[in-house]
Amino acid sequence: MTDQPAGSDAKALVRARLRSRRRAEVAGRDRAEDAESLALDGLRVAHEAGLARGSWVAAYESTPLEPPTEALIAALVARGIRVMVPITLPDWDLDWREVGIPDPLGSAAIGRAQVVFVPAHAVDGWGNRVGQGKGCYDRVLPRTSALVVAVVHPWEVLDEPLPHDAHDRPVDAVMAAGLGVRHLGAPAAG
Template identity: 50%
Template sequence: MSAPGPTTAKVLLRQEIRTRRRAKATQRDRRADGEAIARAVLAALPPGTSTVAAYAALPSEPPTEALIEALVAHGIRVLLPVLLPDNDLDWRAVDRDGEHPTPLGRDAIGRAEVVVTPALGVDRSGTRLGQGGGSYDRALARRAATARVVALLHDGELVEGPLPREDHDARVHAVVTAGQGLVEVGAG
């Protein structure tokens, strides 16, 4: 019998990580985690960063509310994704004037110098295990070539690896966790 292919291995890993996240959800201090994540991301921004693509975290994901608020307070425009019917992502802006509901288009991610992305896991080579819909892999393909990609994880979700990887999987440059702060990983 052969080993499971990347797609099957990904499905199994996603189930395992989601189960672990649900079990630990009540043990986390989301406010403290969010503030630690915000500090780590802000400290790692390249000088002159004007636009960051981020996301509004689900309850099981590392919190992003403090990060979004901190970015806006520092005068940085934040792009938040809007899930489209085809599972691709459009973007809307948040800045000091508030949230702008007008969609900016799928290519708006190309304006971000830093892209903060959700992940279920990342390995040391920068392979990111996403939720499985492909939304971020498609969006990351449209980022600027110089944009830094940072995945947010809970402590313990950065693994030695390797994680299963397919050709369309976009790699990340760094990981941020509440406990470890910013950790550089390989990116392709």
């Protein structure tokens, strides 16, 4: 994924390639097995972050092509950890609601989270992530000092650097089914 133009144009090309591969690969995955692996890894992250009953985590409800987060959310809730999930606003900012409760918490609620699990199409070793392209999480993450963990498929943890823009917020760690959790280095310059 190197030798691409810098910034947003390069990200659009990479995103298209990653989406295509995801569509091709996901059908061959055991979704239940992936869900269990991610749930166990997510519980490990929560434990290492010192979360207790009543602590807040932000996560997201996955689509069929994304790594499954249903078991992760259920496992956290079962341990008394409060989980907020996003509500996408018309301007691509995010509001939040607690799992199982329809009432919005407000866009500042992310500041309560001690861990934020974010979606991504890929993450490199410096914490650069390629998301959906709307900048939702780049808007939201500056509102929290939480540990930010991208959730991806195993082939989406990349050794080569991903293109990124100055406004992109790097993640602290990445987790993928069968690969566990990797804490990442400093973001690449540029």
